[in-house]
Amino acid sequence: MSQEINYLKLETLLHRLQPVTDSSYQAALYLLSTDEELTDVAAKYIDSDGIDFTEIKRATQGFDDHTQQLIDVAHNLFSWNSVCLVTPFDLSRLCYPMLDQVCKALYISAGQITVQIQGRDTVLPHMVLDDGPYQKTVRFNDMLFQMQKAACTPQEPEL
Structure with missing residues (x-):
């Protein structure tokens, strides 16, 4: 199955009337x-x-270390006060695609990316990670940097 179908399967179990x-x-x-x-x-x-x-976590004790680390990160992003034993060094060893997925999950948790499933009722739904809020933050920070740069640049005296 695809990640889209897996996501919908898990989301459905929450019994919400609207998408999460x-x-x-x-x-x-x-x-x-x-x-x-x-x-x-x-x-x-x-x-x-x-x-x-x-x-x-109890049911996945026999899974490989990387999957258990992925679960630990998911738990911490879900419940902020949960203890997460995954270190930055551990994250650096996840490699592609797990490291990419963890990084995206960090942005999702921060509200900078939202998960959207298009074609929910079709045979082949499609997952879209909407990074609009993230791009807005990038543009805002770029604008502030340009303003700061302009304020610090010495101006030529007008004649």
Whole structure:
């Protein structure tokens, strides 16, 4: 299955009337949907009450280290006060595509990217990561930098 279908499967288990818009949920579902086996295990511990990461971690103890780190990051992005043992060094060893997925999840959790599933009711839904808020932040920071640069540049005296 595709990540889009995995994501929809997990999102449906939450029994929400509308697609999930909470950035913490989106980030967690995004990471838990990256792998079909992980999605199948996680699906057993997602319901209308939320996501039971303690049980997901218990059920995935036999999974490889990188997948367990992915789950730990997803848990921390979902529940900010959860202890995350994944270090920056660990993250640097995830490599493609996991590192890319974790970085995207960080932006999703921060509200800089939103997950959108187009064609939800079709056989082939398509996941779009809308980075509009992120691009707006980039433009704003560029504008501030240009203003600061202009303010610090000595002006030629007018004759």
